[in-house]
Amino acid sequence: MRPRLGRLRQRADFLRVAGTRVRQAMPGLVLQAAPMPDAAKAEAEIRLGFTASRKVGNAVARNRARRRLKEAARLVLAEAGRPDTDYVLICREATLARDFEELKGDIALGLRKVGARLERAADAPRTADREPTS
């Protein structure tokens, strides 16, 4: 079943995702992730946010880079996305020139790496309770 996708639109959401320090740089983009707050779970299963800074280029270049990321993320995230998670995808200078299939590969690999880190973070408190690290 295809998960319901939502969009991050508030500045506070972006700051919260950036604050978790879970980020993964890939050739075509930078990926950030954070667990979704409970209040938003009724709205969507996965929420996405996109960022393109002025470093990428002028308005046309920034729009195109963001649209390519949106399209690639839409195609990849259906299978590879972790439920109840917010993702922020940041455009890089290379996002424009990157081959589209390679861009999809970047996102898929980035999702796996980030997902693993989120799982460890979710397990960590219970592990710490039982056997404290010396």
Add this chain to the structure above:
RNA sequence: CCAGACGGCCGGAUGACCGCGGGCUGCGCGAGCGGCUCGAGGAAAGUCCGGGCUCCACGGAAAGACGGUGCCGGAUAACGUCCGGCGGGGGCGACCCCAGGGAAAGUGCCACAGAGAGCAGACCGCCAGGCCGUCCGGGCGACCGGCGGCGGGCAAGGGUGAAAGGGUGCGGCAAGAGCGCACCGCGCGCCCGGUAACGGGCGUGGCAGGGCAAACCCCACCGGGAGCAAGAUCAAAUAGGGAUGGCACGCCGGGUCGACCGGCCCGGCAGGGCGCCUUUCCGGCCCCGCCAUCCGGGUAGAUCGCGCGAGGCGUCCGGCAACGGGCGUCCCAGAGGAAUGGUCAUCCCCCGGCCCUGGCCGGGGACAGAACCCGGCUUACAGGCCGUCUGGCGUA
């Protein structure tokens, strides 16, 4: 045909699959799933001007300060924009360029060079006559000629400079000089044409008034301020304000708000807690009001503002034109971390390579993305189309 000038326009096309935002609509209790339809630009850009709109300020206005504009007439809601003229400059020409008011209101600046740079000046020079000379030549001599000096006249020529107090020519003179004359330039007066800027003519002056106002300034005209994050409505959590009700509800000392009233702060004793440690007593810590309901302001957030307009297209009329008017017709983006996309195929251009004059392969397709809306300006832009005109060559 070549070279050029001006004006206008386009700025990839078609299709397939998967998607996005708005509107209308069908089904569903709902999350949602369908259908139809619309969905970036000539500059959407820079933010350099002008308006609409909204709020704030203000008794009407005017002046000053500050900022802007600056030949004349017109267009326009308005403009620093546009159109038509005028003047100046450039080009063989079509045509292009010009912040183009005032320098006899005042102040200031004009380095270096140069004699002299602002009510100018005489370095080299030019000049008739005067005086002087232990100078030279001639003469018997008075003296004559030359040279030098002093005093004097001049501003033609040389030289400096971006600029040297009209220019060219002729006359004139010792040499010269608007000293005189002609033409040109300039100032003033009158007449004529033009709405005007200005142009033309006649007369006159005899050259006075160097340049810089994108130096200060003067004159004329214009400008209240802010901006859709304007502004309006709804309105969490937390803190705080007010009202009502319930429970609880003490006093002393000091300071302070000038005093009273009413509070606030500090300290002490007593009391309470619908607080905690610990279920009770004891003890300790914490608080001195707590609880409920309602009201108002207001942050995050949400909604409106938000697209029928100085609107687009066609046509006719007025006007040289900018533009105005009539008629017909169309409805044409509306997001909000921000939709208008991704992938692919064919065609069209451009570049490179290979075979060779037609294909194959590879690469590329300009500048650039609405954010309240209009009118301009400026800047960026691969390639291409249309029209008018100019110069040259060729043909008839």
Add this chain to the structure above:
RNA sequence: GCUGCCGUAGCUCAGGGGUAGAGCAUUCCCUUGGUAAGGGAAAGGUCGGUGGUUCAAUUCCACUCGGCAGCA
């Protein structure tokens, strides 16, 4: 959206109409047994770009490119 400031030597900055300068850095020489410091000398500039005003522009004016900052 509105507003302001800055681009000058490799770096940090002066200069506001008349010849482009200072400090550090670079190169050479002196000094030292050698280095540092010190002293002397040299080289280094489209004054961010394009036009205009002026006899003359880094300076004045207009447009433009890049960078920085502020306010709501």
